[in-house]
Amino acid sequence: MRSKTGAKAHSAEAGEVSDLSRQLLQAQEEERRRITRELHGQKARIQESLALLDRTIDGLRRTIARLSPRVLEELGLITAIRKQAQLLARHTGIHSQLELPEDIGELDSDVQVVVYRSVQEALSNVAKHSHASNFKVKLTFNSSKLALEVEDDGIGFSPRTAQDRGFGLKGMRERATALGGSMNIRSNPGKGTRVRIVFQLEDHGSRSGTGKPLRRASAA
Ligand SMILES: Nc1ncnc2c1ncn2[C@@H]1O[C@H](COP(=O)(O)OP(=O)(O)OP(=O)(O)O)[C@@H](O)[C@H]1O
Ligand SMILES: [Mg+2]
Known part of the structure; x- marks a missing residue:
């Protein structure tokens, strides 16, 4: 215890x-x-x-x-342009008009990329700057010449004074001239804008003077 x-x-x-x-x-x-x-x-x-x-x-x-130009391989140039225009119209309410060929045959693939990039830049400018009610994308194409026009009926601008504002138009011109093409802007304040890119082509859509072999473009 x-x-x-x-x-x-x-x-x-x-x-x-x-x-x-x-x-x-x-x-x-x-x-x-x-x-x-x-x-x-x-x-x-x-x-x-x-x-x-x-x-x-x-x-x-x-x-x-x-x-990436992958979208070109997947959709083809014409459908890719159509898509860009649809996107712009949907996002901005600006009415779109398209004049595109059914088929671009065997258009040189570098030219296709430049055309596609130019459409993207020109349409982005329409969205950002133009205040337009209508825009138009027109692509004409035959065996000797390809021309792209992106036009709007917006506020326009004075191309000379706009040179230093951004890189879009400069880049577009550089890419076109690098492939032997040319770019021309027609715009005046209050009178809308038209950007035009032209390539002279040899037979079957290759660029002139490059001697580059033809590359088959994906189906449009
Ligand atoms: N469709 C258009 N309508 C009215 N103004 C335009 C149009 N496109 C271009 N501009 C004028 O031209 C200028 C230069 O265009 P650019 O595409 O070179 O540059 P940005 O669009 O201002 O910039 P970035 O393209 O580098 O993003 C623009 O700032 C704008 O003032
Ligand atoms: Mg721009």
Whole structure:
């Protein structure tokens, strides 16, 4: 049998142990809450980073889609131009008119890329600057000449003073002349705008004077 003092000491010890275990439990509980808070914070930061990544990837995809001529391989030039015009009309409400050949035969693929890029840039200018009600994309094509015209009935501009404003028209001219073509802008303030690109072609749609072998264009 234990003595009374022994029993007292024992219950004091037991009290201390239960105090300690209570403190331990509280500390564990507090630690658990802290970790949960931290995980929530981390989760929110990870979600933010993922959302940012998604936006970056989306932007990148759009840029690549604009840069890549894959769309030409997949759709063919005529359908790709039609799509661009439809997109512009849908997004801006500007009425579109298209005059496109059924078929472009074996048109040199570099020329196709320049024509497609030019359509993209000219239509983006129509959307950004023209305030037009109507635009027209016209492509004429025969064995000796290809001409692209993008025309709008908007506010127009003075081509000389607009030279330094952006890179779009400059790039368009550079790409056309690099392949032996030419570009011409007809525009006046208040009188609409017409951008025209012309390539002289040899037989069957190859560029003149390049001596480049013909490459088969994808079906339109
Ligand atoms: N269809 C248009 N109608 C009215 N103004 C135009 C039209 N196209 C071009 N412009 C004028 O010519 C300027 C130069 O056009 P450009 O495409 O070279 O540059 P940008 O569109 O301003 O910029 P970027 O093409 O580099 O994004 C434009 O800023 C605008 O003032
Ligand atoms: Mg532009």
